Amino acid sequence: MALSDDDYFIEPLGKHDRAAFCCGVEELDRYLKQQAxxxxxxxxxxxxxxxxxxxxxxxxxxxxSATSIKLGELPLAISKKLPKYPIVPATLLGRLAVNQNHRQKGLGEMLLMDALYRSLNSEIxxxxxxxxxxxxxxxxxxxHYNFMRFPDFSHRLFLMMETIAKMFA
Structure with missing residues (x-):
């Protein structure tokens, strides 16, 4: 099945039926159903x-959501280009989950690109x-989308806004 913008739309969570959502990771399913x-x-x-x-x-x-980065946690090549504040503002992409019935359609990429675009265009x-x-x-x-690992955290990654801006230029 070819993916089309006509097949899906993205919007803020509202009065959507969340009961049937199942990505296969209990924590992510529970978050959407009970906490989001x-x-x-x-x-x-x-x-x-x-x-x-x-x-x-x-x-x-x-x-x-909003978060921050301790300047010293970034690779030196990046931190030396930033103002010498102890912390710098960042955006946290806290959760990203695809329903099991919608896998292998490129929807994870579509969602990631939407999140990056919204982050880039935020007034914050x-x-x-x-x-x-x-x-x-x-x-x-x-x-795969050029996120880099924090030197001291193997599963914590970041993508600089400068890189995101180039993606959408």
Whole structure:
């Protein structure tokens, strides 16, 4: 099946039916079903859902929130180009999950690109997008899109806004 923008749309989490969502990772399923709405209302995270137009079902979701990076955690080649503040602002891509019924359609990439684009176009200053990969497969997914590992954290990765801007130029 060829993926088309006509098949799906992305929007903030609202009154969507979340009960049937199953990505196969209990923690991610439970978050969407039980916590995401509350996090949105309390402005702790901004959940976004990719919805299949034909069924109205949630095919994937991700969350964005504000975070920060200790300057010393970044590779020296990057930190030396930044202002010498002890911490710099960043955007956390906290969760990204694809429903098992919607795998192998390129939806993870579509969601990631949407998250990066929203982060780039935010009116809030941010130096990078950070992810905490849950396992080696997730880490490989992000590394495929040029995310770099923090030197001291094997599953914590980042992508500088400068790089994201070039992606969308």
């Amino acid at each position: 709405g509350q996090d949105a209302r309390k402005r702790v995270a901004a959940p976004f859902v990719l919805v299949e137009k034909s069924s109205g079902s949630i095919a994937c979701y991700y969350t964005l 200053a941010t130096t990078a997008v950070i992810v905490e990969a849950k396992d080696d497969d997730a880490r490989s997914f992000y590394e």
